[in-house]
Amino acid sequence: MTGWHAPETLIARYADGSLPDADAWSLEKHLESCASCAGRVSGAVRATAARAVLADVRDAVLAAATPTPAEAPPLRTPRLLWAAAPAVRGAWLPAVLLVALGAVLLAHVAGFSGARPLLLAVAPVVPVAGVALSYGRHADPLHELAASTPSAGLRLVLTRTAVVLAVSLPLLTLAGLVLPSPGGPGAAAWLLPGLTLTLAALALGGWLGLRTATAVTGGGWLCAVLAPALAAPDGAVARHLSDQLSAYVGGAATQGGWAAAAALCAVLLAARRTAYDRLERF
Template sequence: MNAHLPEELIERYVSGRLEPVQVMSAESHLARCERCRAVVPYEREWLAVSWAGIEDLVDRPRPRPAARLLRRCGVPEHVATFLGATPALARGWLVAVTAVTAFAVAAAHLVSRDPQTAFNGLVPFLVVAPVLPLAGIALAYGPLVDPVHEMQAATPMGGVRALLLRAVAVLVTGIVLTGMATPLLPGPLGLAAASWLLPALALTLATLALSTWVQPLVSATALTVAWFGAVLISAKLTGDELAPFSPAAQALYGAAALALIPLIYLRRARFDSGEPT
């Protein structure tokens, strides 16, 4: 307990000739040994200038643009900082949502001016748009995609709160981007372009509910495949590609969403439990 760093070891430490493991061991000792710290030479002026250069950055790092925007919208600072750093708002996902939205506008303008044909031009967009939030959720949370998941799960922002915050951020982002594109659609397609919202909400809630049993990446992938399969089967059985977006189907999505909310609440403790039930 009374051992101190040898002079030769301190010289090698100062000159940078120690192995990384030895550096960690030496610094661990220096942190609690005032006598050894006093022996280590340093330039007082250099230390003062260096610390002045990083003090503000360490104490209050500059918020990211997304976090600053959220703060202006009234989001609490700690939540804005968390969402600003989340993978759910990564450039890749935003580019994907923007690309699909642009595709919808282009498809609607390229097809015939006939109202029914123009409406059918939205089918690819209506099919793909509901699963875009699932991709964001899948890439936002869990040990399979987040290298610091274990550390974050132990914080007050971990677990169900982190997943729900990121899910809301993903869903809201998708809705905003799609809403911005709606006025660009031709003729009577404005309201039709919004028929993806209820399916997206139902699929998002289903992903959260299923994530209490499996990882979000697995649940999102499974539900994406199931959604595409259901759309294809529905089109073959009814002969109508728009059957999954009919008023009856919309009512079904709304009912499913209402049923999934209490299920998610009841199973909220299972998000990070690691248990198979």
């Protein structure tokens, strides 16, 4: 906003239809970010002969949009499935199963002692990747249509994020519980870091775009956890990975830090929520 407000003469000409198209479009663009002028224009339009017509149109739209009690239940389920479906189709769901089953097979078939630390290192980026793969043109053939609806933007992103978390969190935590524990963090120690990374990706997505933000957060986590363990001079990757995870996710103080970071990311996301109204819209 620049502090400029539409003069009364301009509003009056817009209301009676005598304002040139270019000026009318400019005024309408201004109304998107100025509630004061929008209210004045609305009042001016209602004062014209168009008021009765607009009232009839409003009543017709509300009547068509309000389902009867018999219609409401069957309508909500398809809408929810339509909103959530891209979050669980494609390559992401098989990837989650591969991570969980792969860790179990490494531990119980191959006898790899570092299977649990490896799972705990990879698990926080799985929901982050799921969020990236569930929203955008690459994920939804009807993305342009969905992005133009009132339910689009952050609301749609959060719906699909909730589905991703609902699938990945219990599955990966269960896989961690059945793995042998040589020490180090518990099977659920990755949950707060995973939630924080997901919220951080959503918050950064308002500036960088969702896929870039998830690459930054997920890639940063993997580099921070895996790189020191893989570079261990004695070759004891599993032990060094367990030590890294203990430092990053072990202990009440560390988990409290992750909880505070998650709350901060949630605040940033709320502050940037309108950015998703324009994100990948076209």
